[in-house]
Amino acid sequence: xxxxxxxxxxxxxxxxxxxxxxxxxxxxxxxxxxxxxxxxxxxxxxxxxxxxxxxxxxxxxxxxxxxxxxxxxxxxxxxxxxxxxxxxxxxxxxxxxxxxxxxxxxxxxxxxxxxxxxxxxxxxxxxxxxxxxxxxxxxxxxxxxxxxxxxxxxxxxxxxxxxxxxxxxxxxxxxxxxxxxxxxxxxxxxxxxxxxxxxxxxxxxxxxxxxxxxxxxxxxxxxxxxxxxxxxxxxxxxxxxxxxxxxxxxxxxxxxxxxxxxxxxxxxxxxxxxxxxxxxx
Amino acid sequence: xxxxxxxxxxxxxxxxxxxxxxxxxxxxxxxxxxxxxxxxxxxxxxxxxxxxxxxxxxxxxxxxxxxxxxxxxxxxxxxxxxxxxxxxxxxxxxxxxxxxxxxxxxxxxxxxxxxxxxxxxxxxxxxxxxxxxxxxxxxxxxxxxxxxxxxxxxxxxxxxxxxxxxxxxxxxxxxxxxxxxxxxxxxxxxxxxxxxxxxxxxxxxxx
Numbered sequence: 001x002x003x004x005x006x007x008x009x010x011x012x013x014x015x016x017x018x019x020x021x022x023x024x025x026x027x028x029x030x031x032x033x034x035x036x037x038x039x040x041x042x043x044x045x046x047x048x049x050x051x052x053x054x055x056x057x058x059x060x061x062x063x064x065x066x067x068x069x070x071x072x073x074x075x076x077x078x079x080x081x082x083x084x085x086x087x088x089x090x091x092x093x094x095x096x097x098x099x100x101x102x103x104x105x106x107x108x109x110x111x112x113x114x115x116x117x118x119x120x121x122x123x124x125x126x127x128x129x130x131x132x133x134x135x136x137x138x139x140x141x142x143x144x145x146x147x148x149x150x151x152x153x154x155x156x157x158x159x160x161x162x163x164x165x166x167x168x169x170x171x172x173x174x175x176x177x178x179x180x181x182x183x184x185x186x187x188x189x190x191x192x193x194x195x196x197x198x199x200x201x202x203x204x205x206x207x208x209x210x211x212x213x214x215x216x217x218x219x220x221x222x223x224x225x226x227x228x229x230x231x232x233x234x235x236x237x238x239x240x241x242x243x244x245x246x247x248x249x250x251x252x253x254x255x256x257x258x259x260x261x262x263x264x265x266x267x268x269x270x271x272x273x274x275x276x277x278x279x280x281x
Numbered sequence: 282x283x284x285x286x287x288x289x290x291x292x293x294x295x296x297x298x299x300x301x302x303x304x305x306x307x308x309x310x311x312x313x314x315x316x317x318x319x320x321x322x323x324x325x326x327x328x329x330x331x332x333x334x335x336x337x338x339x340x341x342x343x344x345x346x347x348x349x350x351x352x353x354x355x356x357x358x359x360x361x362x363x364x365x366x367x368x369x370x371x372x373x374x375x376x377x378x379x380x381x382x383x384x385x386x387x388x389x390x391x392x393x394x395x396x397x398x399x400x401x402x403x404x405x406x407x408x409x410x411x412x413x414x415x416x417x418x419x420x421x422x423x424x425x426x427x428x429x430x431x432x433x434x435x436x437x438x439x440x441x442x443x444x445x446x447x448x449x450x451x452x453x454x455x456x457x458x459x460x461x462x463x464x465x466x467x468x469x470x471x472x473x474x475x476x477x478x479x480x481x482x483x484x485x486x487x488x
Contacts, residue, residue: 002386002399060385061383061385062383062384062385062404066363066383069362069363069365069381069383070362070363070383070385072362072363072364072381073361073362073363073364075364076359076361076364078359078360078361078362078387079360080360080362080385080387081362084362131387134356134360134390134391135356135459136356136391136392136393136455136459136460137390137391270390
């Protein structure tokens, strides 16, 4: 499967933008309290995810220097070129924010920059989704692609945010953790609904539940991993488990695994639902 | 552009011998299994019950030989992030500039005809170039020359349409609305429309 680098690129970058999105909300809400968005743990995780994703995308480009060839498509409006530009803009803004807020305790004055970076992350998610809304691939050419890609970013973001947040022991820790867990349950549940609705819709166009394609296995894995994550979050809420590093790491890995499975399934849709339907495997 | 070139495929004449495929591959030396021209075997039909309780069958089968259709609105050109995929100014033939192509395979996803093929040895895309070198020497495309049934033709598409008519859609190909292909088809009595679900491609594994 030649799309494996793209599977990792899209999922890792969506995780980065999603975690930053929730970290931004947390930062905006915390007003004059302790800084959050420039915490060392958060920044390390964001950069590990983002750089891993970018590295994966280079594998798809053949060699890193090919990125300059890709920029030529900007003048013709190639969605792939615009995606590369979005990655560069997001990475640059994140770097500037990190440098300016490095080891500072008063970072509220950089909130505009943080907001801009969060917005650039959302634009990047949209740019990624545009790559796949091709009129010649019916299973991709709908608002479902954009919705799913944003839902993925939110799910990965909130799971990653909880994982990082569970390591904090702040004053308002217990209260805020409860709220974030409820938000996470809501997002993961919505994602499950989106997956079911999308596959129901796409089922009219393609044969992904054909026993010969094995596509249904990937979809079931995705749903089961999300169900496990939701169940663990409900248990955490019931039993007031807010700082179990192991538990929240496991939840994040479940959501991450679920998204990898979902993305492989998404790429396979092109093969089984292309216009000719002759490349069916 | 001086003259847009296009293929004519006579489905009535084509017997599915695949000489065009073999000739093309021999000339272009493309790697095993990567055909710039492909012959789809499309078939369907079943037994039907008549009103008097007797039965008849409506089985049909035909072959469609397809390579790149050098479309008027080629989506491969539109989505290419490097502008490597482009239309020749003189003939409108869609070509790959190998100095620019990075082998991202975006064109392969986008093309509804499966025309761009990935050459894993080069790490780049390749495709039917309409035998442009042969055309420049006044010769015909290799697939056309090789066809023993004379079911293929290639030339200025206006001439193809004058000679063979205006039909340009047939199952299992997609509707023309996506890319405006420069393709002329002679359908024959079994031909089904692009939207038809009557049949299925029988030789999927060949591709």
